[in-house]
Amino acid sequence: MVKVGIIGLGKWGKNHLRLLSKLPVHVVGIADVDGSKRQLAEEFDTNFFTDYKKLLPLVDAVSVVVPTNYHYQVVREALESGKHVLVEKPVTDDAEKTRELVGLASEKGLLLSVGYLYRFNPAVQKLKELVKTAGRLQYITARYVHSTNPPRKDSGAVLNLGIHMIDILNFVLEDRPKRVYCKLVNSVHPKREDSAMIMLDYGHFFASVEVSSCHPEKKRDMWVIAEKEKIYAD
Template identity: 45%
Template sequence: MIHHKTKVAVIGLGQWGRNHARIYAGMPNVHLAAVVDVNSADLRGFAHRYKAEAFTDYRKLLGQVDAVSVVVPTNLHFEVASAFLETESHVLVEKPMTATTAEAATLVELARRKNRVLLVGHVERFKPAVRRLAELARKPIFIQARRVRPYDRTRTMDVGVVMDLMIHDIDIVLSLVRGRIVEVGGLAVRVHNSQEDLAGCVAWLLASRVSADKAAEIEVTTPDRVIRLDYLKQRLAIHPFHGEVEDMAIHGDEPLLAELRHFINCVNGEEQPLVSGEDGLQALEVAHRLLQRMSTVAPPVRV
């Protein structure tokens, strides 16, 4: 029998925020108390569907909920997350954690001072195949990652491809290596807007939002094997230097469900954050170092 339900609100009802709300509403130990959005035309209808209250101003919920998912545009992450931490709500903030590393560091310190959970929404870490990869790749010596997708004019472009796509792989590489980054460099190409659309770095990470296809894969070389992971198919291929190749499909819960369940368990003191505020800050620091070192190439000009 469940005696207590964690009272949760979702701030931001874009596509991903709606997924947060949908999953919370189906969790037996969670009460989805409220959803917040300033622009959603069907805000009240959406809230009614999940028996939640509807608000257009998140400040009306300060001090009223146990925990929140912050799923607003990146430039608002710090404002919203810090307000809820200050009023002692636990916070899950989507990636990238904040717009600047200074903001991220402030959130980390605020969560520590208030003794609140601060979880960063690097949802790839909750994919079963990624967890299996972490178990297999204990001593990585070389990593290559590629994450590309076709251009989508309907997709929010509030950040460039490094913060949008590549930061997933930055976070995963940091979780595998657990070492200090010595050097960062990169190249970017602008195609459709003022943000970078194509990026590669000396860590052998490649990300693009202007590809002909959609793919997400990582290859990790260890002293005795090469492990390849297809994120989209959730398949692992293990190529030992001596022995037979092993190919396996990894199945499990929806990654966002696993992430939100983990968040609530952290709120209830049952688990420690898999992707802590410190982890989110470290990934953001590497991404910003990459952007600072990156030379940008404009698209060709027809003459």
């Protein structure tokens, strides 16, 4: 049985623990700098560590669910220790560091996977199926908007919300844009955008992605306008 560990026990780390505990794997331990999270280890009958480095020698794979600014450090140490890694998105907040980690995983023959959970949403799976017979694509519009109060401290709207919509496009279209344009707005936090409009140019069609963490509605939807079909996914 695969031995796994979870590093980071915030909101999403708790979800990883809950779901991994239902799978045919052995959750060897969990790690968080907050010692009060020890109660989760007792609840799920596993070991608790305040230093994740002590967990690494005991497992085959880890879920990394720490704040974004710690991803690079934790993922790198896990890979260097020979562990497979599932990391919450984004891999890091720096493209070069992300490429470095991808290269390290490849060099060591390890899996480095990112938590793009919407690929497994039935609506996205159906959208991928329908697009294949929709004819020549004309344009796509997508939205991921809601209100986050207080705003996240570790990432802006693009890395928190937009990254999911772009991954859905990558998955559904099985294609990559030739050029990307983006306009950011910083209304709440001086260093992190709370809204953005992203334009992806695929050559013969385009996709626009609107993201915001200060929108009065909560919406995650997409229109695909094609020659034969007009498809809406919510």
